[in-house]
Amino acid sequence: MRIVTLHGRRLTLRPWRAEDLQPLHVLNGDPESMRHFPAVMTRAESDAWAARLQAHMEAHGWGFWVAEEHGGAPFVGVVGLMNIPWEARFTPAVEVGWRISPAFRRRGYAAEAARLALDFGFGTLGLPEIVAFTVPGNTASRRLMERLGMRPDGTFEHPRLPEGHELRRHLLYRLAAPAR
Template identity: 75%
Template sequence: MTPATIEGPRLILRPWREEDLDPLFAINGDPDSMRHFAAVMTRAESDAWAARLQAHIAEHGWGFWVVEERGGAPFVGVVGLMTIPWTARFTPAVEIGWRIAPAFRRRGFAEDAARLALGFGFGTLRLDEVVAFTVPANEPSWRLMQRLGMTADGTFGHPRLPADHPLHEHVLYRLAAPRG
């Protein structure tokens, strides 16, 4: 399937390139960037995650794209939509997620890219709903979910983390397709 590229006024959500692996690992290997995840990733784990993201795009034509600044940085982070591969009270579902490099945070890139991805999801894909989730301590992410118009829907235990793990509990947000 031909991978989608989404272009906005200042950002491009595009398929992956080999040169994206180094800046992705800079995020995934950074303890501060990964503080709300179970662990930092080794280079091999980061590359394997990128391969899974690329495989999703190859299969569906969409997924977690690389965010490129139009006329600027070739790698701001990754943002996109993905089918959730595990079972929870809200699955099957498509999630929206983001991982932005530290140098590009607090500049609106995550929100702009997420709005492009949501427009694609509700427009081109005709999704009925998109979900997002994070740990309660990740206030920047759940605040972004709120700015995107998402509504809180309680908490759930992440099925890939043991019940006694400090990051087991996640908050869930939902966004229904616009009516009209």
């Protein structure tokens, strides 16, 4: 399937390349970047995650793209849409998510890229709703979800984390498609 590329004012959301694996590993191996996730990733774990993201893109033509800065950095982070592969009270669903490299935070790149993904999801894909979620302590992501117009919809226990894990409780946010 042909993989879609999205173009924004400052960023392009593009398909994966082999050279993206190293900066992705740096991002996934950074304790500060991964503080709201169960653990930093080894190179093998990061590469396996990238392979899952790429497989989703190859199957659907969209997914978590690599965010590239126009005329600048070839890897700002990963941003996009994903079919949620596990069961919860709100699935089946498509999530919007982002992971931005530290050097590119606080520039509005996550918001710009997330809006590109949301516009694609609602416009091209015709999705009725897109969700996002994070742990309660991730105030930066929560603020971005709210700036994107997403509304909180309670909590859920992340099924991929064991009972009693300090990060198992997640906050759910929802965004309905704009009225046409």
